[in-house]
Amino acid sequence: MTIEQIQDFKGKYPKQLWYLFFSEMWERFSFYGMRGMLAVFMVSQLNMDETTANLQYGATQAWVYAFTFIGGLFADKILGLRKSLFWGGILMIVGSVILAFSPKDLFFTGIGFTIVGTGFFKPNISSMVGQLYKDNDIRRDAGFSLFYAGINLGALLGGYVCIAVANGTLWQGFVPENLRWNYAFGFAAVVMVISLLTFTQTQKSLGEIGLSPIKNIENSKRKIYEIATYIGSLILIPIIILMVANTVYTDYFMMIIGPVSILYLFYEMRNFSVAENKKLIAALVFIIFSIFFWAFYEQSGGSLSLFAANNLNTNLMGVELDPNGVNNSSGAFFVIVFAALLGFLWIWMAKRKIEPNTVVKFGLGFLFLAGGFWVFYYTKFFAGADGKTSLNLFTFGWFVITFGELCLSPIGMSAMTKLSPQKLQAVIMGMWFLASAYGQYFAGLLGANIAEASKDATNLEKLNTYADGYQQLAIYALIAGILLIAISPLIKKLMQEVK
Numbered sequence: 001m002t003i004e005q006i007q008d009f010k011g012k013y014p015k016q017l018w019y020l021f022f023s024e025m026w027e028r029f030s031f032y033g034m035r036g037m038l039a040v041f042m043v044s045q046l047n048m049d050e051t052t053a054n055l056q057y058g059a060t061q062a063w064v065y066a067f068t069f070i071g072g073l074f075a076d077k078i079l080g081l082r083k084s085l086f087w088g089g090i091l092m093i094v095g096s097v098i099l100a101f102s103p104k105d106l107f108f109t110g111i112g113f114t115i116v117g118t119g120f121f122k123p124n125i126s127s128m129v130g131q132l133y134k135d136n137d138i139r140r141d142a143g144f145s146l147f148y149a150g151i152n153l154g155a156l157l158g159g160y161v162c163i164a165v166a167n168g169t170l171w172q173g174f175v176p177e178n179l180r181w182n183y184a185f186g187f188a189a190v191v192m193v194i195s196l197l198t199f200t201q202t203q204k205s206l207g208e209i210g211l212s213p214i215k216n217i218e219n220s221k222r223k224i225y226e227i228a229t230y231i232g233s234l235i236l237i238p239i240i241i242l243m244v245a246n247t248v249y250t251d252y253f254m255m256i257i258g259p260v261s262i263l264y265l266f267y268e269m270r271n272f273s274v275a276e277n278k279k280l281i282a283a284l285v286f287i288i289f290s291i292f293f294w295a296f297y298e299q300s301g302g303s304l305s306l307f308a309a310n311n312l313n314t315n316l317m318g319v320e321l322d323p324n325g326v327n328n329s330s331g332a333f334f335v336i337v338f339a340a341l342l343g344f345l346w347i348w349m350a351k352r353k354i355e356p357n358t359v360v361k362f363g364l365g366f367l368f369l370a371g372g373f374w375v376f377y378y379t380k381f382f383a384g385a386d387g388k389t390s391l392n393l394f395t396f397g398w399f400v401i402t403f404g405e406l407c408l409s410p411i412g413m414s415a416m417t418k419l420s421p422q423k424l425q426a427v428i429m430g431m432w433f434l435a436s437a438y439g440q441y442f443a444g445l446l447g448a449n450i451a452e453a454s455k456d457a458t459n460l461e462k463l464n465t466y467a468d469g470y471q472q473l474a475i476y477a478l479i480a481g482i483l484l485i486a487i488s489p490l491i492k493k494l495m496q497e498v499k
Helices: 003-007 015-044 050-101 107-131 140-167 177-206 219-245 247-269 274-300 303-311 323-351 358-382 391-419 422-453 459-495
Strands: none
Touching: 015 050, 015 107, 015 140, 015 177, 015 303, 015 323, 050 107, 050 177, 050 219, 050 247, 050 303, 050 422, 107 140, 107 219, 107 391, 107 422, 140 177, 140 323, 140 391, 219 247, 247 274, 247 422, 274 303, 274 323, 274 358, 274 391, 274 422, 274 459, 303 323, 303 422, 303 459, 323 391, 358 391, 358 459, 391 422, 422 459
16 A cells, blocks of 8 residues: 555545554553552652652653654664664563562663663654645644544543553452552553554554655665664663662653754754755754653643542533543543544644634644643642642642543654654654753652652642642743734744645
């Protein structure tokens, strides 16, 4: 099947999108299941204080996303998207199995394998989705919105199931008490196997998409490059284990990788026309703003995870639920409910020529984010003397934030594929995820500051400190949103014909 035949699909979505949807869904179950457990595991099982756990969480997640830049680079230059994805999946499975076997003793070892694996898996599946569409196809945003719903279906299931099993609020009769964490990490391994099998069994339908970029050079030489990449990534694992375990090394890395990636982009830009370079500058603006968005949003796995464990009651609209599970999965639930509807809304508006441009959508994303954090702040006024507050109101905060995420994340992914030349797509997608790495890193620092301020406090005082911290984040998000909408005409000029 040729790439032209794939792109000439009838209807709203190409059939290949569904195959990638399910592969990504199970991978995200594994990823979000793990992510939702990290901070709570570090505090309850590794006996870290909350400040250290926030910093550790930020470092771990920063490495996950930073490595997507490196994974994207090697996929672009040597392995191709498909082999890169398969190799990443294998490493993720190994990491999850190690954590399931002995989470306390081998925590950082398992995390090291998972970080490198995610780096090879994550940016490349998104790039394949972009290649299912012609450059000017108005159905692209709707396709990314649907793909994003798949990501969130995995996040919903993994985000709730893993932490609820670990906390003993789900499947108590089935899971022995002393093995709860082992089972929780084990689920992440099982679903990753399903993800990889889904991809390998359906990849024939992708035609030429994702094949090796160096398939024209002689076979033996290509094999040497590929094997060197595999061995190199294995050698990196112990280095990453050391850096994640010692967050000061992560600080140094984050000071270097961002500027280096921007310099590399400028170096590559000498090969492109002025028009193409203007689009790349526009992409860079989106990438930089997204750092701030994720720094706030990713409190979900750090400070909000600990806030949920300490300060939320267990009743959601009359149903008893694990508050940690709700924190990890409610955003994903709302994305599933509203992503397709929003996708259809963009198509409907595009046909009537009233669709807001990408920059304005980004700005709206920040305004919704500000609204959600304002709701988190407001939970302090509903707290009892025990420092426990309304799970209903907290969940409503996630409902508001979800619309911000839907205005920014799938649209951002789509914009990266539209603004970057074909030869640079995996690198730009890698930089998009590298921005998430900085977001995660700053999320850890922000969460650690909030936790530090509430050290040795009563539960009620802790709730007030955390809530006041969320009010500050709401104000910053509001300023960023207004600024983006104000500069939208300028960015629109740089984007040229790209909507």
